[in-house]
Amino acid sequence: MSLILGSGSVGAQTVLLEAVEQGDSAKVREILSDKRARTTVNIADDQGQSPLLRATWLNHIDIARQLIRAGADVNQADAIHDSPYLLAGAQGRLEILRMTLENGADLRSVNRYGGTALIPAAEHGYVEVVRLLLKAGVDPNHVNYLGWTALHEAIVLSDGGPAHQEVLRLLIQAGADVNLPDRQGVRPLSLARQRSQTEMAEILEQAGARP
Structure with missing residues (x-):
């Protein structure tokens, strides 16, 4: 070395x-x-x-x-x-x-993908990590180089299971924009529906998400 x-x-x-x-x-x-x-x-x-x-x-x-x-x-x-x-x-x-x-x-530092610590934490479904970072004040609407926020990655790179459902709720409670489209112009609700993530879609709909 x-x-x-x-x-x-x-x-x-x-x-x-x-x-x-x-x-x-x-x-x-x-x-x-x-x-x-x-x-x-x-x-x-x-x-x-x-x-x-x-x-x-x-x-x-x-x-x-x-x-x-x-x-x-x-x-x-x-x-x-x-x-x-x-x-x-x-x-x-x-x-x-x-x-x-x-x-x-x-809190504003970013990784090689242009993402804050919150974005990969949301992707992996680390509920307590997401909770802690949001409490610390990390921006839930930060967009990385791929055009995704933490909310997008919690949908696109997950199976939509219980951990990611809780992450989604935490992000929404913290002010995540449920209608912010990705780089292709697709909104979170449509992304969830495309992946047959019924529970995720329901959470988004209850928060006012549009397809």
Whole structure:
């Protein structure tokens, strides 16, 4: 692994990244107990991934907490525009997401598809993640590079099951536009009907959606 060097030695940087990768919480705590070593907390590997981003990928909650307390940047993005905050939302890492929101997460930041953390969370049906992001103030009507909002993705990229039905309700309660068409000019109600998502269509109709 080649490293993008910051302050501190290459050896200290390598040890921290390896400890995170291995889920060695005690080793991470030992490294971060040395204030001089804390200068390595926002280092990155050759994909631009920081220790906190790796901890988020692996859902190492205690390690993520330690890194954030040591000053890890929750918005530090890698080469493909993933940050700990965005990734936590997209992968359903609820506890880490809470920590990023409490430590300066940029709610307007977007991933490589131009989507906020809310859009992939809605796609995957992560109900509690969607709830948390909406409460934090993420815009439910943000449109990504594909021309879709969180509401569109909750329909187009789902099976319309119970989790996505609840996501749809949460988005509507938060002010999602149920009549905003996609790039092809198709409204959410028509998208749901095309996919035989009867329950989703009923929820949209009750919210005033038009075909």
